[in-house]
Amino acid sequence: MRFFLHAIWGQLFINAYIAWRGYGMLAYRPCVRKYFFAALLSEIVFYLTGFFFYRLLPERILDAIVIVCNTWYIASIYVTTGLLLLHVVKWSGRLWKWYPKRLLPHLPQYRFRLFALLFAVVPLLMLKGYYNATYPVVKHVNIHIPKAAGGHDSLTVALMSDLHFGERIGKAHARRFVSLCNAQKPDLVVIPGDVIDYESHFVVRDGLASELRKINAPMGVYITLGNHEYRANRHAKLDWLKETGATVLVDSVAMPDSTFYLVGRDDATNRRRTSLAALMRDVDLSKPVILLDHQPMRLNEVVMNRADLSLHGHTHNGQIWPNVLALRIYFECSYGYYRKGDTQFYVTSGIGFAGPPFRIGTRSELVVLHVTFEKE
Numbered sequence: 001m002r003f004f005l006h007a008i009w010g011q012l013f014i015n016a017y018i019a020w021r022g023y024g025m026l027a028y029r030p031c032v033r034k035y036f037f038a039a040l041l042s043e044i045v046f047y048l049t050g051f052f053f054y055r056l057l058p059e060r061i062l063d064a065i066v067i068v069c070n071t072w073y074i075a076s077i078y079v080t081t082g083l084l085l086l087h088v089v090k091w092s093g094r095l096w097k098w099y100p101k102r103l104l105p106h107l108p109q110y111r112f113r114l115f116a117l118l119f120a121v122v123p124l125l126m127l128k129g130y131y132n133a134t135y136p137v138v139k140h141v142n143i144h145i146p147k148a149a150g151g152h153d154s155l156t157v158a159l160m161s162d163l164h165f166g167e168r169i170g171k172a173h174a175r176r177f178v179s180l181c182n183a184q185k186p187d188l189v190v191i192p193g194d195v196i197d198y199e200s201h202f203v204v205r206d207g208l209a210s211e212l213r214k215i216n217a218p219m220g221v222y223i224t225l226g227n228h229e230y231r232a233n234r235h236a237k238l239d240w241l242k243e244t245g246a247t248v249l250v251d252s253v254a255m256p257d258s259t260f261y262l263v264g265r266d267d268a269t270n271r272r273r274t275s276l277a278a279l280m281r282d283v284d285l286s287k288p289v290i291l292l293d294h295q296p297m298r299l300n301e302v303v304m305n306r307a308d309l310s311l312h313g314h315t316h317n318g319q320i321w322p323n324v325l326a327l328r329i330y331f332e333c334s335y336g337y338y339r340k341g342d343t344q345f346y347v348t349s350g351i352g353f354a355g356p357p358f359r360i361g362t363r364s365e366l367v368v369l370h371v372t373f374e375k376e
Helices: 002-006 008-025 030-053 059-096 101-134 171-183 201-205 208-212 234-243 299-304 323-330
Strands: 137-148 154-159 188-192 221-224 252-254 261-264 289-292 309-312 336-340 343-347 365-374
Touching: 008 030, 008 059, 008 101, 030 059, 059 101, 137 343, 171 208, 171 365, 188 289, 188 309, 221 261, 299 336, 299 343, 309 365
Parallel strands: 137 365, 154 188, 188 221, 261 289, 289 309, 309 343
Antiparallel strands: 154 365, 252 261, 336 343
16 A cells, blocks of 8 residues: 555656657547547546545455556556657657658558557566566575584575565465475475565454464474564564464574574664674574574675574565666665675565565565585
8 A cells, every 4th residue: 555655756757758658659540549548547536536535445445446556557667668768769760860761651650559569568568577476486596504503414494585465465375375385395484574564454354374374394484574564563563473373583593403593683674673793692603593684784794793694585676677776786685695705695586575466577486495514
């Protein structure tokens, strides 16, 4: 819902640009232009109704408005990108006169066809984006930690971050996530944050705690908090997380079987969270240390405190292109495997999604880490 409310300027400015470009490019077929403007105006009215009256509307009607308008908002980003590229082509032709002369009398017809082609391609892109978001893939990653771990030569860890249970992700998704996870037969499951998207009453209503209790992992399931756990009903969310049967690590340390450490940090949203140095003060660094921290920030701090493996989520790998490119600039490591000093990092794109159910240029994933240790 918050994505829907924050998108008003995008809705207004992007739709205004599409209307302006559509007016010229659809001049070849005035009847099509009439229906196009009627559809565009309807979407704006639909959106503004939800924006101004969301507290008064029944949940089902508001949910329908959110689905339609958020889908169009994501699609409109790619329609706008395509129209901008066509605009560049148009002005380059005028500037450098590279259009073949035989095309000049037929330019209105070609503009209409290009506009129609754009509106045919974008829905296919959206369908692919929906599939990428709702059907996670399993990604296998090999990690070697050069320390002995008691009697363990190896450990299979399922990294399942950013579930974002809420309005868009419910029981059907939860069952898919759990089934996919159990099929990998992990020794240990870690969920570093953003289990609940926004309001906690959705997970209670759908009975999702019972679904998470179906995860099979001999060494247990461990959860840390993410930034979304700090959005609305924070204490209720923490109570619910404990109902899942998982061990919730909030600035705390656990030893699943006394041979290695799991260090779970509170999310960086809490500016008073315990420093990593204080958290690891009593950790025996001769044993493997795996850190769980939702946001992949301050990697130097992790290296300085000599964690062996640090696991993160949060970024969604951008979720929607071109956010992917922006995140690569903002984060030292926004996705995938990364090594710095003696510490190895892995940032997953997450098994769920935030906001509209689309991933374009990215994919929802369950990461299976095949961790090996030195032999004693």
